[in-house]
Amino acid sequence: MKARAFDYMRPKCVQEALEAFVSADGDASYIAGGQSLVPALALRLQAPGLLIDIARLDELRGLSIADGHLRIGATTRHCEILGSDLVREHAPLLAKAAPFVAHPAIRNKGTFGGSLALADPASEFPAMTLALDAIIEIASVEGSRRVGAGDFFIDLYETALQPGELITAVYVSLATAKTRTAFDELARRRGDYAIVGAGIDAEMQGDFVERMRIAFLSVGSTPVRVGAVEAALTGRQLTPQAIRQAQDVLGTELDPVGDEHTPPEMRRHLARVLLGRLLGRLEANV
């Protein structure tokens, strides 16, 4: 398991990184934390001629509040999300999901932007950007553009990113006093990619759901928002009956795939169980 030979460069700014990609005629790959790319190189699933290392670009770093949003620089590492007071306060859903991402060694290197760019449907953060309806800022040699999370994830490992484009930051609306969140997943071992996972970001007025966004991981080829379930709950109280109905709606809305360990019906069943438990927690406000 040795990678094919490649060239390596560490650009000094985003512009240089973008230009390097263009000069390589597309035979290049950005590398951030390397936690997904390096295994793929070693397995020779990918063999770009040039690696452009973006991990140390200042422009891509950091957590801050900007324009009423939490700005998460693309190379913010998973461990920084996990340890950040800003995230805990303003994007509690991310804080709740972060401990479930891999293991400490991987969280020390893996980046938020890398996770989104890879768009693994089993990853926690892509699904949570969907639940948060976050905005993804993308740079190319032509300039900068913004894409909503709902339009970003297209298919398995396929996103709105065009070749050579770079995620520079992600913007998340700030939590309010009405915000309630819940996250959980079912994984065979702590730190594994989950069989199924879900996060909910809701605004509640007392017991009533004013707004709710629910996103699942590991149930399809992309992270999945379940609009019909959200609609079924909006404007309602989270009674046991409402929760049961929501679970039924979910059962018809999801069309999960199977793998060697888990047949599709198992995933659908677990997704229903998980939804019930998360809604129960929202209701109890724990």
Next chain:
Amino acid sequence: MNAFAGSIDRPSSYIGRSVSRPNAKRLLEGRGRYVTDLVLPRMLHAAFVRSPYAHGKIVSIDIEEAKALSGVCAVFTGEDLASICAPWTGTLGHFSNMKSLPQVPLPLGKVMWSGQPVVLIVADSRAIAEDAAELVIVDIEELPALADPVQAMSAAAMSQELGDNICFATKLDSGGVEEALDAADTTVEQSFVFGRHTAVTLEPRAIVADYDPSENRLTAHHATQTPYQFQDIYSRHYDIPEANVRVIAPDIGGSFGMKLHVYHEEMAVVGASILLGRPIKYVADRMESFVSDIHARDHRVTGRLALDRDGRITAMDVDDVTAIGAFSSYPRTSAVEGNQVIRLMGAPYDFSSYRANLSVVFQNKVQTSQYRAVGHPIACAVTECLVDAAARELSLDPFEIRERNLIPDSSYPRTSPTGYQFEKLSHQVCLARLKSIMNYDALRAEQAGLRQKGILRGIGIALFVEITNPSPAFYGVGGARISAQDGAILKLTPSGEVHCSISVTEQGQGTETIIGQIVADQLGIDREKVRVMTGDTDTTPHGGATWACRGAGIGGETALQAARKLKANLLAVAGLILQAQPGELDIRADWIVETVTGQQRISLAEVARIAFFRSDTLPPETQAQLSVVHHYAPQGYPFAFTNGAQGCLVEVDAETGFVKILKHWVVEDCGRIINPLLVDEQVRGGVVQGLGAAFFEECLYNEEGQLTNGSLADYLVPMACEMPDIEISHVETPTRDTELGAKGCGEAGTAAASAAAMNAVNDALAGHGAVLTQIPMTPTRILKALGTI
């Protein structure tokens, strides 16, 4: 015998003491030297092109482009190596009518499993060798693959030479089973499926083969637990005099049986080194490990138990079909597992009618063979699950039914209905101890209380018998050149320390530590002054090394007897120097003392100085023997059986099928304990492997015979977070066959952990109409058993 009795309070008495491992610090500091770390001048690197199909005919192999790549030294295919390597066949004489195809390093016409190495590339670096591997074109005509073990029984032979797909079949019948089943008040029957799993050692397989044509000498730096066996094999199959073959097994990062089998890659690399006259390194990467390391288990078992109205077992009847892959492994075969399964069934219990049917079948997968606790977990799980099923049927408590059926501790020696001779076991004491350390009655009360709240806890127990200290009855009688004896050389240094080189080997379990303890204890010197060396066929005597459970029981006895011999020699010299009778002297804390008074007379260092440098001051004709060589082969019972009991507490989430393992208990009796710390860690490690089998580990194959989860992302090994606290308690029944009295403990944990776990899960699900008889018990299988999905 058993004259030995360690008195633990003497200054240099180490037997029975929890001392730490001298090599632990070195390994922790990253100063271990594994084969992977080795760099030799002019060394080349190997990579393999592997078969993508489980079964197929090789139509053509085009290696031209690969050969032409810069940095590539040579590319070898089947003929190149077959011409210099005698084929090997994995059969043993005492398994009558056993058959298997002869094997060669790289295939000549057919590929037999997906992942089989087909082409060997030797290059300046592993990366270049892998570049070249991408340029090789192997054209294979795919043939139907045999992937299902039961189908393999009746399907057309996968190879014409074999006639059918049965590698080995045997029956045991003590008589009276049919009658007992007819007369039984209760019979229980269950069918079990035990998946394949594999060793997943931290260090993968590795070899640096270094052939020197000028001396016709081969040195193999080989990550193996059995260097002498490989010395013999390389010598015979490559026709090099045995004395010219040196196998060095340096630090080894785990083995568990996996590194004692012959692999095609290692044989090919040795052959390539002979052809090229240069050292060649091969280190399996993790993906290669999954498709080429031996796998283990893979059984379909049906078992029946007959009981009378008092819940006493009257007969047992079992049928085991075990699938071993395309070849029986060499030189130990792939039939030992099944053979031990059918012979260990029902071992703790007092009944006489037993019948068993074993079929060992071929299929197009990588070989299975001996892995920690060979056959034990299967025999234990089948027996213990049936006993629990009977208990449920008869409304007996699991402890109660076992108490009624155990072989009484007072009734030894005994011979089991399968022919095993038990010297002395302690089932009754162990079971009672287990009940008390589990605080069983309180656990049951807690379980009942939680059940009211819908929380499903399960308590499971299992008893086991383990085979240790194997005599030549294991392999030698079958014609295998695998030693059951061990040898040690003890040398006094001129400073009064002792150097011990011994044929048992170390893979992380602490063998060198206990050997050092025994030598120091018996000589009466400080442990720091004993240096133990293992794993080099040029500098240690020939012996069995590590397999089954034998390091403490056989290696330890070898060290003990050698140390006593050296001590007698040293006291003889000291007697001459002191003009005293050697019989009135002893060695304590590095000093020659008067036995009766304890008075220090002369230091051992001074004795050594005089003996080595001033022999002129000793009486004429004195020839001080300052080194000794000693060999020891087990005699008496063919095996030293051990026993124990395990308990497991789980909580099952009936909605998700997820199981939380809350606690595990082990009571075990390995005879004399040399180092309680190391025994405990052996047991814990073994339990974790058993729980891995019970809940996580399985090599999954599709119908085409492709392994579908061959990476550490998809193959689940148990991790610390999922493992419970493991509480251990010991009972000591030393064997009287040796002075030391030690038996083995390395497989005890693995033997019964999965059985206890199965009984715990089924206890939790009792009343829900679900019984699991397949491991691993995954959430999916649990929900299927419950009818949820």
